[in-house]
Amino acid sequence: MKVLVLGSGAREHALVRALALDPEVDAVLAAPGNPGIDLVARCLPEETRITDPAAMADLAERVGADLVVVGPEAPLVAGVADAVRERGIPCFGPSADAARIEGSKAFAKEVMAQAGVPTGLAHVCTTAAEVDEALSATGTPYVVKDDGLAAGKGVVVCDDLERAREHAAHCLDRPDGCVVVEEYLDGPEVSLFCLTDGTTVLPLAPAQDFKRVGDGDTGPNTGGMGAYSPLPWAPPDLTEQVLERIAQPTVDELRRRGTPFTGVLYCGLALTSRGPRVIEFNARFGDPETQSVLARLRTPLGQVLRAAAEGRLDEVPALAWHDDAAVTVVVAAPGYPADPQTGGVVEGLDEAAGVEGVHVLHAGTARDARGRLVAAGGRVLSVVGTGPDLATARQRAYEAVGRIRLPGGHHRSDIALAAAEGAVTVPSPVE
Ligand code: AMP
Numbered sequence: 001m002k003v004l005v006l007g008s009g010a011r012e013h014a015l016v017r018a019l020a021l022d023p024e025v026d027a028v029l030a031a032p033g034n035p036g037i038d039l040v041a042r043c044l045p046e047e048t049r050i051t052d053p054a055a056m057a058d059l060a061e062r063v064g065a066d067l068v069v070v071g072p073e074a075p076l077v078a079g080v081a082d083a084v085r086e087r088g089i090p091c092f093g094p095s096a097d098a099a100r101i102e103g104s105k106a107f108a109k110e111v112m113a114q115a116g117v118p119t120g121l122a123h124v125c126t127t128a129a130e131v132d133e134a135l136s137a138t139g140t141p142y143v144v145k146d147d148g149l150a151a152g153k154g155v156v157v158c159d160d161l162e163r164a165r166e167h168a169a170h171c172l173d174r175p176d177g178c179v180v181v182e183e184y185l186d187g188p189e190v191s192l193f194c195l196t197d198g199t200t201v202l203p204l205a206p207a208q209d210f211k212r213v214g215d216g217d218t219g220p221n222t223g224g225m226g227a228y229s230p231l232p233w234a235p236p237d238l239t240e241q242v243l244e245r246i247a248q249p250t251v252d253e254l255r256r257r258g259t260p261f262t263g264v265l266y267c268g269l270a271l272t273s274r275g276p277r278v279i280e281f282n283a284r285f286g287d288p289e290t291q292s293v294l295a296r297l298r299t300p301l302g303q304v305l306r307a308a309a310e311g312r313l314d315e316v317p318a319l320a321w322h323d324d325a326a327v328t329v330v331v332a333a334p335g336y337p338a339d340p341q342t343g344g345v346v347e348g349l350d351e352a353a354g355v356e357g358v359h360v361l362h363a364g365t366a367r368d369a370r371g372r373l374v375a376a377g378g379r380v381l382s383v384v385g386t387g388p389d390l391a392t393a394r395q396r397a398y399e400a401v402g403r404i405r406l407p408g409g410h411h412r413s414d415i416a417l418a419a420a421e422g423a424v425t426v427p428s429p430v431e
């Protein structure tokens with residue numbers, strides 16, 4: 001089978017790498033891809049219009065793709081999966097209507113309410129007066145979310161009333177501005193990716209992401225600075241609980257509404273004293289969690305994604321996993337996330353990949369006129385370490401990160417640290 005992957009991040013590099021390892025996959029193409037993906041697949045760097053549904057459907061037809069896998073959310077929200085499917089080509093990714101589960105937080109809340117899915121109490125506000133009322137109802141810590149897509153940067157969690165009001169005012173300032181003020185959910189966060197064909201739901205292994213830029217969860221939110229899997233501290237029946245109470249009811253509700261969801265329903269959860277609650281849904285694989293999760297997946301990925309895209313996920317046997325743990329550390333450009341500086345020369349990748357159990361995935365990289373690898377985006381690389389346990393996997397990942405040179409580049413030094421030390425706890429249940 002020939003697979004076309006849309007996107008250019010480390011998540012897409014991880015997808016391409018896993019697809020290329022599938023014996024049933026003969027060829028992987030990536031649009032536009034990046035210099036790392038180019039080492040394992042055929043990149044189409046000129047194909048940058050990945051949010052243009054007609055252009056992507058044409059491309060899928062032209063290259064003879066048997067399966068299209070959409071990485072980022074923007075093409076999904078724009079209707080790329082619809083356009084590809086209309087040409088009769090299987091596509092792993094939801095329709096624009098179903099992708100609203102990510103594109104609109106207010107819509108996600110409505111679906112959850114209908115499906116009885118546990119989440120934080122939320123107030124959808126369109127005026128400053130409504131915001132003030134909602135903030136006084138929820139109390140601190142305040143959680144204020146922009147309703148639209150904001151690449152993980154539209155959320156403010158703070159104790160400062162003025163800052164919460166300012167963020168809300170800023171979001172409301174836009175045409176059709178809408179903010180969600182939400183109850184604060186206490187407890188460690190988990191990302192669980194659930195593959196679905198609209199009916200059958202197949203969960204992957206849970207992972208934990210590190211969203212803040214600085215060690216100890218300090219500084220602004222980012223797209224994600226690192227991730228690990230498995231979660232030795234999580235309740236053993238976590239995946240089952242999330243499947244039963246959250247993922248399956250949500251997929252069923254979307255189908256009932258006439259907007260079946262095909263692709264990956266990303267469940268962003270807080271494990272609270274009252275069980276798992278949804279913080280957010282996304283309509284795509286998470287980045288960087290995918291880099292850790294796919295490093296552990298033993299089942300060939302292409303066959304599973306194709307079965308999902310063709311509505312045959314019920315035929316797929318239980319997924320097989322490596323016993324190894326995986327830790328991903330993101331290397332970011334100077335100034336990320338506020339003002340990433342591109343152009344810095346990246347060196348030491350071969351030395352990094354030489355560390356046992358390590359592979360390096362590219363995100364914001366490019367070749368300059370002299371053929372040198374340079375930073376071309378905020379998150380530049382994902383360094384994935386695997387090993388028999390989290391401590392070994394993280395030690396290997398950090399040894400590799402230490403071999404990479406990017407002037408002014410930065411990374412967090414505490415990815416998976418608390419988990420490796422057994423210091424993550426789930427609040428105990430209240431009756
Ligand atoms: P989101 O864009 O909804 O994923 O939010 C980004 C981050 O803000 C999450 O990963 C959480 O760390 C934090 N967050 C969002 N909603 C809540 C909430 N209700 N309670 C606590 N933290 C939250």
Ligand code: GLY
Nearest residue numbers: 209224286287288
């Ligand atoms: N890792 C967070 C995200 O992909 O949204």
